[in-house]
Structures are given as structure tokens and as C-alpha cells.
Amino acid sequence: MSDILKYFTVKEMKKSLVMSLWFMILTFPIMVIKVNTIEDTVVWRWGNLIGIGIGAFFMSTLWRYLLERKNMQSPLSDKKTLQIRVMDWANENPKAKTTALIAVGAFMAAFPFLTSMYQTSIMTTALMYIVLGLGLNIVVGLGGLLHLGYAAFYAVGAYTYALLNYHFGLSFWICLPIGAGLATVMGILLAIPVLRLRGDYLAIVTLGFGEVIRIILENWNDFSFGPSGIANIPRPGFFGMSMKLQTATIYIYFIMIAMVIFTIFVVRRLENSRMGRAWIAMREDEIASESMGIDITKSKITTFALGAFWAGMVGVIFAAKTTFINPASFTLWESVMILCVVVIGGMGSIFGVVIGALILILLPEYLRAFSEYRMLMFGAILVIMMVFRPGGIISNIRKKYKFEPTQNSAESSKEGV
Amino acid sequence: MAPILETKNLTMQFGGLTAVDNINFKVNSGEIVALIGPNGAGKTTFFNCVTGVYTPTSGDIFIAPNKTSPQRINGLKPNKVTEKGLARTFQNIRLFQNMTVLENVMIGRHIKLKSGLLGAIFRPKATMDEEQKVIQDSYDILTELGLEQYVNELAKNLPYGAQRRLEIARAMGTEPALLLLDEPAAGMNPQETKELDEMIVKIRDVNKISILLIEHDMSLVMSISEKIFVVDYGKLIAEGSPDEIKQNPDVIKAYLGDEDA
Missing domain, CATH: 3.40.50.300 (P-loop containing nucleotide triphosphate hydrolases)
Structure with missing residues (x-):
């Protein structure tokens, strides 16, 4: 108790008081004065002012307390975070881990049969964002390359299916690999000019690239039917069987589940491979990794290509799910959203991205009642996340290796594991 | 000569x-x-x-x-x-800070390995053997330079002297x-x-x-x-x-x- 009390000094209180006064002045015009234009009267709502003052004071105190507590913790302290404790527990109890995985699997499998079509549909969207997030995670989280035009590859996949289907009647299953392939090619095309760019400059060029693709789709009417988009895109077929809307929704849901499993499987393996390590080294220090023999050119191209691959695939599924696409689905906002999934979830961490996508996509859907405040809450969450958990909800923990204790290193390896 | x-x-x-x-x-x-x-x-x-x-x-x-x-x-x-x-170290330490000590050396071994994208995904026996070998080789290099107790630490958490030694270990990984x-x-x-x-x-x-x-x-x-x-x-x-x-x-x-x- 006394530990907590030491944070609340008079100095801190004064600061909070100033903060609350500042908030009262700031919100005075909108929260206190209310002009009634019909009766030409001004209503002074002083009660609001007091409420804001007290609210701001408490919020400020809480904020300072949390910030102080965070700063008190030394980065090298042995105190284990909740995340590490959970992970340790899972490693010690492999049975419980398997049980949990089976439970999650069973829940996901039963989900469309237990809930409405609407629920299934938004869960499918969330699953799509998981795959998109994992794809972008290769570029941003592992490769350390800030990419703001990711939605462009998503658009390439969606338009590949829509156009190939419109002109040649190609089916979903044929277009799935073609869409992914074309997106990969686009990824490589983008990677070549940005090889020499880093950080802010890279972000600007990728942002531009994303907008270029969208504007082309919007204006090249002969090719992409412009802003009116393409309608009546068929849903995925199942050996030529015709499906009712509900069956089709469930079917797409399971296609997405399979995609998520496939993506996690591949990304997990990439992450701890020779190639994945090269990407991470490139993220950590480009010059040093080059001096250690890593071909930066090749690494950058592979991250962009593999990142684009997943976006292309999801794009095809997106077109099949909504049966209608137009360029408005692939704006900068879309890229930012996917980036938020990666950053909030935890850069470089697969589980983090999964959680991030679920939170960012499902929460707004279930909070429709507060939809007016959605952007406000979104902003607040981002700020709070960046201050208190800059590594994301689930930060990336590197794989640990065990070594057979030899005579002279017996003690050290015990410690190291 | x-x-x-x-x-x-x-x-x-x-x-x-x-x-x-x-x-x-x-x-x-x-x-x-x-x-x-x-x-x-x-x-x-x-x-x-x-x-x-x-x-x-x-x-x-x-x-x-x-x-x-x-x-x-x-x-x-x-x-x-x-x-x-030719391998080098840097005047101002340039380790891969958020990778473990072992992984830093494994990056040094990068050029001695061959596995690519497909190897990473399908994990054929050749890739797995190669991975096992690189882990052991890297560990041996760390042991040689007296860094084996840090093997699973993040590089950024190492004391200064050990970071310097790790730079040398990483360079030695390239043989x-x-x-x-x-x-x-x-x-x-x-x-x-x-x-x-x-x-x-x-x-x-x-x-x-x-x-x-x-x-x-x-x-x-x-x-x-x-x-x-x-x-x-x-x-x-x-x-x-x-x-x-x-x-x-x-x-x-x-x-x-x-x-x-």
C-alpha cells in the first residue's frame, strides 16, 4: 500500500490539477456553452465543467501513476511479465497447451453453427485480417520495412479474380493461385525501386504505390470498370455444387480457417529459418547484416514478394466473399488498418498479430452502439498501447535452444535454458 | 606466397x-x-x-x-x-540487438548454409540437419570465446565487454x-x-x-x-x-x- 502511496506526491497532484484546469478551459466552448438558436438563448451548463474537471484530474493522476510505475521497472529486472509467465507455464504443461489448442479449434469449428450468419461473416473478415496481418508482418515485423501500400496487393488479388472471372469465366480455385502469384510479382516490382530506401522514405514510396494502384483502378474504366466496380462475382464453388447464401457463408468461413492455419504454419517455419533470420538481421542492422554476408537485395525482395503473396490470396477470397468489389475497398485506410493490426498485436509475433486482428476487427463490430466514438477510442487505444506496450500486446520472444551439457559447460547451459 | x-x-x-x-x-x-x-x-x-x-x-x-x-x-x-x-567487427558495436546471442552467431554462419524458401517451408532432412549443425557450430564458437552462458540472452542485454566479444564471435562464424x-x-x-x-x-x-x-x-x-x-x-x-x-x-x-x- 505504501508502495502505491509514494507515487502520489504533492507535486504530482499539482500537475494533475493544472491538467484538469487546462482541460476545463479547452472544453469550455463545447461542453459548457450551448446556444439555442431557435429561442436565441444561451444555456450555461456548469455541471459539465465540474464533471470534466474531476474526470480529467482522476485520469491524469492515473496516467501519471501508470507512467511512473512503468519507468520504475528496470528493463533488466528479473520480474517476469505476464506473457512470459504464461509461456513458461505452457511449456511446462504441454498437455494443457494441447487441450487449449483443441478447445480453440473446436470452438472455431463450431462457431458458424452456433451463431448467426452475421456473426460468421464478421468472423470471416477478422480471419482475413489475420492473414493480411501475418503477411504484412513479414515485411514490417520481420524485415523492418515500413510498408504503407499493402492494400494495393490486396486489390491486385481481388481484381485478378473479378476480371479473370468476368472475361474468361475462370473459377475461384484457379484464380486463387493466380491472384497470389500476380500479387507476388507486383511485390517484386515494387521492391526493386525501393531497394535503396529506408524508414520514412520507404513509407512515402510504398504509400504512393498503394495510391497509384487505387487511382488506376478508379480511372481506367475500360480495364477495371472504374468506381462503379465489378458486381456478381461468384462465390467459391465446391465441385460445381450450388449453395444457398448461408451454406456459402459457412463454406467461405472454413476456407478462411484453412488459410489461417496454412499461413501460421508457413510463417512460423519461415521465422526460424535461415531466411527468416536474415530478415530479422536486416531489420536490426542493415550494414552489419550485409557485412555478415547477407544479401540485402535478395532479402528485401523476398520480404516484399512473400508479404504480397498473402495479400493477393486474401484479395481473391475477399472478392469471392463480398461478390462485389470497387476501388473504395482498397484505400490508404485499409493499409493503415492492416498496419495497426501488426503494430498493436506485436511486431514479429504471430500470436500477437492474431490477437491484434481479432481485437481490431471484432471490437468495433460488437461496439456498434458506440460507433460515433469509434475513431476516438481507436486513437486512444493506439496512444495507450504505444506508451505502455511499445512491443505490442504480445511481443515477439525469440526461440530458445537447449544444449546437451558437456563437462565444462554443464552449469552454464542449465542457466541459459 | x-x-x-x-x-x-x-x-x-x-x-x-x-x-x-x-x-x-x-x-x-x-x-x-x-x-x-x-x-x-x-x-x-x-x-x-x-x-x-x-x-x-x-x-x-x-x-x-x-x-x-x-x-x-x-x-x-x-x-x-x-x-x-574477410570478416569484420565495428567500431561502434553493431550487434543484432533483439536477436539472441546464438542467433547473432548463426547469422554469421549464414553464408555457409544453403537452405532457401522451400527448405524453410517443407523442412526436408537436409535442411533440418543443416539447422542442427549451425546451432551446434555457433554454440561451439560461443564456447570458444567464453560466451556460452549468455547463449539465449538477447544481445542488447549483454555487458559491454561481452558485446564486444560477441561481435568477434559473429565475425568468426563466417569462417x-x-x-x-x-x-x-x-x-x-x-x-x-x-x-x-x-x-x-x-x-x-x-x-x-x-x-x-x-x-x-x-x-x-x-x-x-x-x-x-x-x-x-x-x-x-x-x-x-x-x-x-x-x-x-x-x-x-x-x-x-x-x-x-
Whole structure:
């Protein structure tokens, strides 16, 4: 108790008081004065002012307390975070881990049969964002390359299916690999000019690239039917069987589940491979990794290509799910959203991205009642996340290796594991 | 036998500034050679030219690892130079901070491995064996440099001296014929410097790696190097054994200034 009390000094209180006064002045015009234009009267709502003052004071105190507590913790302290404790527990109890995985699997499998079509549909969207997030995670989280035009590859996949289907009647299953392939090619095309760019400059060029693709789709009417988009895109077929809307929704849901499993499987393996390590080294220090023999050119191209691959695939599924696409689905906002999934979830961490996508996509859907405040809450969450958990909800923990204790290193390896 | 590293008339200009001026330089196989000079003399620029970070304005660089015939490496990218058998450390530590100590060394082993994208996804036996081997090899290198207790730590959490050693371990992972150390003793206390001294000699004797180091710590330079090159204002002003260098009037002038001035 006394530990907590030491944070609340008079100095801190004064600061909070100033903060609350500042908030009262700031919100005075909108929260206190209310002009009634019909009766030409001004209503002074002083009660609001007091409420804001007290609210701001408490919020400020809480904020300072949390910030102080965070700063008190030394980065090298042995105190284990909740995340590490959970992970340790899972490693010690492999049975419980398997049980949990089976439970999650069973829940996901039963989900469309237990809930409405609407629920299934938004869960499918969330699953799509998981795959998109994992794809972008290769570029941003592992490769350390800030990419703001990711939605462009998503658009390439969606338009590949829509156009190939419109002109040649190609089916979903044929277009799935073609869409992914074309997106990969686009990824490589983008990677070549940005090889020499880093950080802010890279972000600007990728942002531009994303907008270029969208504007082309919007204006090249002969090719992409412009802003009116393409309608009546068929849903995925199942050996030529015709499906009712509900069956089709469930079917797409399971296609997405399979995609998520496939993506996690591949990304997990990439992450701890020779190639994945090269990407991470490139993220950590480009010059040093080059001096250690890593071909930066090749690494950058592979991250962009593999990142684009997943976006292309999801794009095809997106077109099949909504049966209608137009360029408005692939704006900068879309890229930012996917980036938020990666950053909030935890850069470089697969589980983090999964959680991030679920939170960012499902929460707004279930909070429709507060939809007016959605952007406000979104902003607040981002700020709070960046201050208190800059590594994301689930930060990336590197794989640990065990070594057979030899005579002279017996003690050290015990410690190291 | 051809020297393991040789530069002929190496010159590097940045606009009007000549940072490295016509340097002829030689490291023979199995030697420990030091490159010294006052601050801003062009030592690190020389390093960067040799390791491919800069492309020299003129002149030639030849390397002849493992008794092969000399190859010209001007303008090769750093990763290609490393593949030829040159590895380096950095003056300001440049570890992969958020990777574990073991992974840092595994990155050093990168060029010795082959597995690609498909290997990573399908994990055929060849890839798995390769992975097992690289883990063990990296661990052995860490053990050799006394870093095995940190194996699963993140590199950024290591004490300073250990980070310096890890840089050397990472460079050794590439199995170089010549190791270039850029101020390895910077920021170390005398005890740590002494340990480093022993370590460098051991690397040369046990691993048969020639060593070129830039260093300001004269006790280290004089005690371990067999040959010293002194540069000042980009020019090579002296070369010879430590004793010769100590007596050389040009070197004394470069370091302490002219007696008459």
C-alpha cells in the first residue's frame, strides 16, 4: 500500500490539477456553452465543467501513476511479465497447451453453427485480417520495412479474380493461385525501386504505390470498370455444387480457417529459418547484416514478394466473399488498418498479430452502439498501447535452444535454458 | 606466397577530401597486423574500402584466402567480400540487438548454409540437419570465446565487454581467412583489454585466422602485433615492427607534434 502511496506526491497532484484546469478551459466552448438558436438563448451548463474537471484530474493522476510505475521497472529486472509467465507455464504443461489448442479449434469449428450468419461473416473478415496481418508482418515485423501500400496487393488479388472471372469465366480455385502469384510479382516490382530506401522514405514510396494502384483502378474504366466496380462475382464453388447464401457463408468461413492455419504454419517455419533470420538481421542492422554476408537485395525482395503473396490470396477470397468489389475497398485506410493490426498485436509475433486482428476487427463490430466514438477510442487505444506496450500486446520472444551439457559447460547451459 | 590482403595505390576521395591517399598495404597469412594513426587519419575509411562498404576511387584490393591466387575485390558488395573470406567487427558495436546471442552467431554462419524458401517451408532432412549443425557450430564458437552462458540472452542485454566479444564471435562464424577488428578494445578496462589480447592471439593460433586491427590502445597494439602500419592524413607514414615504429620520428611527430613547433 505504501508502495502505491509514494507515487502520489504533492507535486504530482499539482500537475494533475493544472491538467484538469487546462482541460476545463479547452472544453469550455463545447461542453459548457450551448446556444439555442431557435429561442436565441444561451444555456450555461456548469455541471459539465465540474464533471470534466474531476474526470480529467482522476485520469491524469492515473496516467501519471501508470507512467511512473512503468519507468520504475528496470528493463533488466528479473520480474517476469505476464506473457512470459504464461509461456513458461505452457511449456511446462504441454498437455494443457494441447487441450487449449483443441478447445480453440473446436470452438472455431463450431462457431458458424452456433451463431448467426452475421456473426460468421464478421468472423470471416477478422480471419482475413489475420492473414493480411501475418503477411504484412513479414515485411514490417520481420524485415523492418515500413510498408504503407499493402492494400494495393490486396486489390491486385481481388481484381485478378473479378476480371479473370468476368472475361474468361475462370473459377475461384484457379484464380486463387493466380491472384497470389500476380500479387507476388507486383511485390517484386515494387521492391526493386525501393531497394535503396529506408524508414520514412520507404513509407512515402510504398504509400504512393498503394495510391497509384487505387487511382488506376478508379480511372481506367475500360480495364477495371472504374468506381462503379465489378458486381456478381461468384462465390467459391465446391465441385460445381450450388449453395444457398448461408451454406456459402459457412463454406467461405472454413476456407478462411484453412488459410489461417496454412499461413501460421508457413510463417512460423519461415521465422526460424535461415531466411527468416536474415530478415530479422536486416531489420536490426542493415550494414552489419550485409557485412555478415547477407544479401540485402535478395532479402528485401523476398520480404516484399512473400508479404504480397498473402495479400493477393486474401484479395481473391475477399472478392469471392463480398461478390462485389470497387476501388473504395482498397484505400490508404485499409493499409493503415492492416498496419495497426501488426503494430498493436506485436511486431514479429504471430500470436500477437492474431490477437491484434481479432481485437481490431471484432471490437468495433460488437461496439456498434458506440460507433460515433469509434475513431476516438481507436486513437486512444493506439496512444495507450504505444506508451505502455511499445512491443505490442504480445511481443515477439525469440526461440530458445537447449544444449546437451558437456563437462565444462554443464552449469552454464542449465542457466541459459 | 601471395599476401592474404594487399592493396595497391588505394585511394578514396570524398569530394575534395582525400581520406585514403595512395596506400600500399600488405597482410601476410598468419600475421597480426595493426593499423594505427591519430583520430581522423582514415583508418576506418580504409577498413570500409576493404570490406566493400565504400567503393574506392582508385587503386586495387586483392585478397588471397587459403593460399588461392589473389582476386581483385574492388567494388564488390560487403556480403560478397565476406563470402571471399574477410570478416569484420565495428567500431561502434553493431550487434543484432533483439536477436539472441546464438542467433547473432548463426547469422554469421549464414553464408555457409544453403537452405532457401522451400527448405524453410517443407523442412526436408537436409535442411533440418543443416539447422542442427549451425546451432551446434555457433554454440561451439560461443564456447570458444567464453560466451556460452549468455547463449539465449538477447544481445542488447549483454555487458559491454561481452558485446564486444560477441561481435568477434559473429565475425568468426563466417569462417574468415582474415579478421578485421575495428577498435576492439574501445571502452574496455585494462583487465578486459588483457583478456582480449589473449583471445586475439588464440584466434590466430588455434583458428589460423590472420588479423588486422585498428586500435588506439597502444599497450594492446605493441604487445600483440607483429607489424604495424601508421597512417596520418590518409597517407601511410610508417610501417614496421613495434620496436621500429616506437623509434620512428615521423610517427612521434604525427602523434605528439613537431618538437620545433
